[in-house]
Amino acid sequence: MTTAPISIAIKYLPHGEGLPLPVYATPGAAGMDVVAAETLTLEPGKRAAIATGFAIAIPPGYEVQVRPRSGLALKHGITCLNTPGTIDEDYRGEVKVILANLGDQPFEVVRGERIAQLVPAPVQRATLARVDELDSTERGDGGFGSTGR
Ligand SMILES: O=c1ccn([C@H]2C[C@H](O)[C@@H](COP(=O)(O)OP(=O)(O)OP(=O)(O)O)O2)c(=O)[nH]1
Numbered sequence: 001m002t003t004a005p006i007s008i009a010i011k012y013l014p015h016g017e018g019l020p021l022p023v024y025a026t027p028g029a030a031g032m033d034v035v036a037a038e039t040l041t042l043e044p045g046k047r048a049a050i051a052t053g054f055a056i057a058i059p060p061g062y063e064v065q066v067r068p069r070s071g072l073a074l075k076h077g078i079t080c081l082n083t084p085g086t087i088d089e090d091y092r093g094e095v096k097v098i099l100a101n102l103g104d105q106p107f108e109v110v111r112g113e114r115i116a117q118l119v120p121a122p123v124q125r126a127t128l129a130r131v132d133e134l135d136s137t138e139r140g141d142g143g144f145g146s147t148g149r
């Protein structure tokens with residue numbers, strides 16, 4: 001069961017004209033697939049900020065996460081380097097997808113092909129309360145595998 005969708009304004013930039021809107025591939029998809037607005041070759045070990053051709057205005061209290069597509073990751077070693085990418089609600093620039101090629105073959109990014117997915121999410125902000133001592137817990141300062149492999 002999903003909650004009611006929020007409305008995100010989307011504006012296409014001149015180089016994005018003609019591209020399809022990000023779309024949910026199936027009725028139950030969590031992410032809207034977003035396509036590249038440019039064509040380029042990503043060599044192994046390289047990264048690039050790929051144009052999407054649009055900018056968005058997210059309603060207050062939300063962000064949009066930019067996540068990789070598992071098929072590109074598994075078949076080609078292509079991921080979003082900063083996953084999940086964060087689009088702030090006050091950002092009005094072009095949305096870009098920072099792709100990295102962790103595979104061993106050059107990967108051609110093709111205009112119009114799906115490269116990532118967008119997932120809107122509510123933002124929980126916090127205030128920080130500075131203290132001299134934290135409460136004690138069973139875990140304490142154990143981490144990074146302290147409970148076993
Ligand atoms: O995958 C991404 C990540 C970020 N952005 C844009 C929207 C976001 O609101 C802005 C800043 O992102 P972030 O806060 O992650 O980067 P930063 O390095 O902290 O930059 P800034 O100093 O501009 O906040 O860059 C994208 O287009 N794609």
Ligand SMILES: [Mg+2]
Pocket residue numbers: none
């Ligand atoms: Mg930032």
